[in-house]
Amino acid sequence: MKKIMSGNEAIARGAYEAGCTVAAAYPGTPSTEILENIAAYKEIYAEWAPNEKVATEVVCGAAIAGARSLCAMKHVGMNVAADPIFTIAYEGINGGLVIVTADDPGMHSSQNEQDNRLYAPHAKIAMVEPSDSQECKDFVKYAYEISEKFDTAVLFRTTTRVSHSKSIVELGERVEVGVKPYVKNPKKYIMTPANSKVKHPEVEERLEKLQGYSNNCPLNRIEWGDKKIGIITSGISYQYAKEVFGDNASYLKIGFSYPLPDKMIIKFAKAVDKVYIIEENDPYIENYVKTLGIQCIGKEFIPTCDELNPDIIRKALLKEEPKKSYELDVKAPSRPPMLCPGCPHRPVFYAISKLSKLKKNVIITGDIGCYTLGDEPPLNAMDTVICMGAGISAAIGFEKAAKMGNRDDKIFGFVGDSTFFHSGITGLIDAVYNNSPIVMCILDNRTTAMTGHQDNPGTGRTLKGEPAPIISIESIVRAVGIKDENIRIVDPYKLDETEAAIKDAYNANEPFVIIAKQPCALLKEVQKRRANMKCKIDLEKCKECKACMRTGCPAISFKEGHVIIDQSMCNGCGLCYQVCKFNAIEKVGE
Amino acid sequence: MVKSILFVGVGGQGIILASKILTQGLIKFGYDVKMSEVHGMAQRGGSVTTQVRYGEKVYSPLIGDGEADVIVAFEKIEAVRYLKYLKEGGSLVVNDYEIYSLPILIGAEQYPENIIEKLQESVPKTKALKAAEIAEGLGNIKAQNVVMLGSLIKALGLENMDWDSVIKENVPEKFYSLNVKALKAGIGTWDI
Structure with missing residues (x-):
């Protein structure tokens, strides 16, 4: 049976067909749909873990216990998960x-x-790279065979255009491999220095064996065409190369990309006049090919920054003139992403933005999620965004440095609910332990919103849709030691309450927490509940002061001399109603 | 011969569903197809694109500058933004519809005037339609994506295929007849 699938759906299907029984992930674009699709197979236990490190450790444990296991993450998630990955590389697996x-x-x-x-190469584990959805499915099966044959974890690397492109996939049946027996083996599974010293040479030997395999495995193949140009490529870049060169070149298509197939590369390079390396971002293949003493053309023409497409390759390597198109003497205004109409984050950023205009020492450290968009005008309510969790931890460093520099900066750190569980808790502990009088604003919108509404430890539901205990952010905050008088739990739709909390926080001299609780406006049940709730402008009362427009709500615009609220976008959150000094906005449909 | 179609618009306009219906149809009619879409941050009211390529054998899911046979723009300024992807002699199907971005809303930038006229002057094969109005006339503005799809299908010369069954398989039953009507209305926009 054939089906059109995204790369991510196909990876899930591949895991299913290969007999995978345990899977874990933390959501992150472009990886999220892998676990969402795996969760639909009842034969596989699947979970959202609080972060990528936990997800990876869960599947490390499962693999040692004997299960074919899979974890998935976006690229930056792998930084979080790197710790277990580098050591499971020594231990090897069972399933x-x-x-x-x-x-x-x-x-x-x-x-x-x-x-x-x-x-x-850094972690010394095998790697495969699919280039379309069919390969996504097939390579998962190969990956399990490689993993079990060579006793190694396998890194399965996709990119956005592999994960989120759809192409036709031939489906197969699931092969039940069951869960292997577990046999206690401390020398293999306990990485004390003594055991690791024995293991490291084994890892190096394994890499040699893997390199032998790489030279003979079906994932690496040569497609002979014209031999004037030989292209070495992998992943989505292979598709672009084929698009541009067709039969006018030969290809070494690499699907098993660590260790790279040295003998195959040498043989291929000898048979062609010129070697091109076509790859996105870093010169990973190119650097290796050069260590083999092979002259090749790569990054001097192919850009390191941004994604590739056939057009870029054509211009870079064939020196083709840009294709003719059309031009208009009009500049398209920019359209950056923004907080949605009715977003419960907006009132909090509005309030802090207002405060920062009055108090010049307010600093806002942001984090990864929808609330990153608090940085956009007209709110401009952000100073830094680094990574998951840094909204809190970087606030601590900012506060300490300011103090060392004799500045009285007041730091407000922002995280979301899912991000708090991911890596905000450790920052919170640091703030209490090292007495950092920062304000931690936890924007609890009851979901993992940016990646498309995944459940998390605070939502009361698992990835499989089953009920789960709701882990209380407030209880964690109290347990860590934030004093009762330094905690405010607010409904962000109530601006007075939100502003009062921010004012109290500003004046506090101890670690302070504000939890703003209101579900994401895009959640289906919220949209249903608020379907008839609207704000409307009374044009007779409106003085066109545009105070409501300073909230940055995309439902409010100034057209034909009047401020109007787009009723199809408005969910009646009431922020504009609360900022209007002339009672010109009314709330309807409560 | 591979055909390349670029869908452009604003997050929330139903572009992904329209390109999905097209893709499913093309597969049903025997083509090799690749479709690429973008999720995440880009969907929060930002400019979004999906790309569909079909033919006997398709390699790249992506379209480069001057390579799109058809651009389907769900919003006017998005047509302007992505116009450089249209190949010489290609068709532009554009929704005569405005969505203000934040910089326009707060007055930092201006929404340009007479865009449709300028596009028509520049691109000979431009089809401008009021998909939102047509969809509203059919009872639901949300069907504007399928009106746009209908107009695209006509531009591709694929209007005689069995799209009704493709719609049946890809939209909830309660929206089936609305979407069939929307598709027909979209195909019909070329007769006006």
């Missing part, structure tokens, strides 16, 4: 272990453009 990293060249939804292929 097969596949670690999926979905990289994001072009940074469609990421804070950096790191190339995770470099993790494979």
